[in-house]
Amino acid sequence: MAVIARDGVAAATTRAIVAEAGMPLASFHYAVGSRDELLSDVIELVVAGEGTVTLASLDLDAPDLRSAVRATFGAYLELVRSDPAREQAMFELTQHALRTPALAELPRQQYRSYHALAAQLLEAGARRYGAEWSLPIDDLARFVIAITDGFTLSWLADRDDAAAERLLELATDAVMAHTLNGAHA
Amino acid sequence: MAVIARDGVAAATTRAIVAEAGMPLASFHYAVGSRDELLSDVIELVVAGEGTVTLASLDLDAPDLRSAVRATFGAYLELVRSDPAREQAMFELTQHALRTPALAELPRQQYRSYHALAAQLLEAGARRYGAEWSLPIDDLARFVIAITDGFTLSWLADRDDAAAERLLELATDAVMAHTLNGAHA
DNA sequence: GCGCGTCTGGGACAGTTGACCCACTTCGCC
DNA sequence: GGCGAAGTGGGTCAACTGTCCCAGACGCGC
Numbered sequence: 001m002a003v004i005a006r007d008g009v010a011a012a013t014t015r016a017i018v019a020e021a022g023m024p025l026a027s028f029h030y031a032v033g034s035r036d037e038l039l040s041d042v043i044e045l046v047v048a049g050e051g052t053v054t055l056a057s058l059d060l061d062a063p064d065l066r067s068a069v070r071a072t073f074g075a076y077l078e079l080v081r082s083d084p085a086r087e088q089a090m091f092e093l094t095q096h097a098l099r100t101p102a103l104a105e106l107p108r109q110q111y112r113s114y115h116a117l118a119a120q121l122l123e124a125g126a127r128r129y130g131a132e133w134s135l136p137i138d139d140l141a142r143f144v145i146a147i148t149d150g151f152t153l154s155w156l157a158d159r160d161d162a163a164a165e166r167l168l169e170l171a172t173d174a175v176m177a178h179t180l181n182g183a184h185a
Numbered sequence: 186m187a188v189i190a191r192d193g194v195a196a197a198t199t200r201a202i203v204a205e206a207g208m209p210l211a212s213f214h215y216a217v218g219s220r221d222e223l224l225s226d227v228i229e230l231v232v233a234g235e236g237t238v239t240l241a242s243l244d245l246d247a248p249d250l251r252s253a254v255r256a257t258f259g260a261y262l263e264l265v266r267s268d269p270a271r272e273q274a275m276f277e278l279t280q281h282a283l284r285t286p287a288l289a290e291l292p293r294q295q296y297r298s299y300h301a302l303a304a305q306l307l308e309a310g311a312r313r314y315g316a317e318w319s320l321p322i323d324d325l326a327r328f329v330i331a332i333t334d335g336f337t338l339s340w341l342a343d344r345d346d347a348a349a350e351r352l353l354e355l356a357t358d359a360v361m362a363h364t365l366n367g368a369h370a
Numbered sequence: 371g372c373g374c375g376t377c378t379g380g381g382a383c384a385g386t387t388g389a390c391c392c393a394c395t396t397c398g399c400c
Numbered sequence: 401g402g403c404g405a406a407g408t409g410g411g412t413c414a415a416c417t418g419t420c421c422c423a424g425a426c427g428c429g430c
Contacts, residue, residue, distance in 0.1 A: 146335025
């Protein structure tokens with residue numbers, strides 16, 4: 001993952017990987033069957049990791065639901081900003097998997113996992129603030145993930161911090177538009 | 186572009202490209218200086234093309250602004266669905282450019298172009314239906330592009346048509362939330 | 371101390387890649 | 401008809417890649 005984040009998936013050759021890990025080249029095929037097999041494992045591992053990191057960012061001490069939503073979006077942007085290469089690597093891994101027949105099933109699972117994570121966050125938020133979502137949680141979760149991917153991509157492309165912050169406000173509003181009877185002062 | 190869409194950026198070797206074009210390998214370096222130079226040209230060309238295609242999809246015969254917005258989102262999704270490989274190629278090209286120092290400036294221009302295009306569409310829509318956007322057009326344009334990228338990515342990953350359609354409704358609502366005194370029946 | 375499974379070191383292999391070269395053909399224009 | 405630029409063909413080159421191989425070192429349980 002260190003190699004992929006630093007130099008991209010294309011540069012993650014067997015030699016580059018073992019150099020990073022400080023192990024002999026022979027150990028590579030001793031440990032894993034092939035390069036594709038390793039990439040597959042990396043995706044699985046890294047998707048799972050993404051989940052725990054983002055879950056931990058849920059701020060249930062915020063004064064209201066809107067602040068909590070906004071803070072969670074903000075935490076994610078901060079994550080991207082603090083390690084852009086890593087986030088770009090995630091996109092690259094997804095694209096690579098889509099292109100590789102043996103890995104073609106992984107992106108589906110990856111996004112299922114993302115959507116489940118978003119749904120979990122939304123539910124926890126609603127429960128904490130006594131609010132309710134006015135549409136199926138899965139639809140709203142997909143919306144959240146789409147927006148998150150979207151602002152990540154645009155920030156990666158132009159690194160416009162101020163625009164990204166304004167975008168986060170819009171995203172928060174868009175999500176909050178689907179609350180019922182919430183205590184969202 | 187044909188090669189990139191079919192097999193990905195990584196497979197777009199000089200030999201694959203000349204084979205697709207039916208020209209001798211020597212012609213490659215005769216026509217362009219290097220592979221990176223060609224990729225740079227491809228990105229520029231393709232970004233410009235994206236613009237004209239999407240502009241043409243603007244439906245000003247819709248009964249109201251909401252329908253027009255919805256139809257434009259729908260047309261884009263249809264574009265993605267009709268040629269997923271092409272759209273994936275766009276993402277791959279962006280990622281590749283971000284990784285290649287010589288091309289690092291391109292994604293910024295690419296997204297500037299996208300944002301300008303969205304702003305143009307939004308303005309045309311508002312003018313046509315006598316509505317007004319309640320926030321800076323550039324912010325809303327960035328929001329539109331982010332959502333567009335987002336639903337494209339999620340559809341590419343899981344190919345869930347029904348979920349994508351529902352997502353489009355949410356996206357449309359989110360945009361329409363920022364209209365003033367519009368004739369949006 | 372011995373044996374054996376675990377891991378390492380160095381090397382090798384065939385295949386692919388971007389780039390380059392140079393003699394040759396083709397073709398429009400004078 | 402001939403001339404010069406534009407383009408072609410075939411070949412070569414060094415670099416790099418994934419994968420495999422095998423002799424040996426290491427360490428741990430008996």
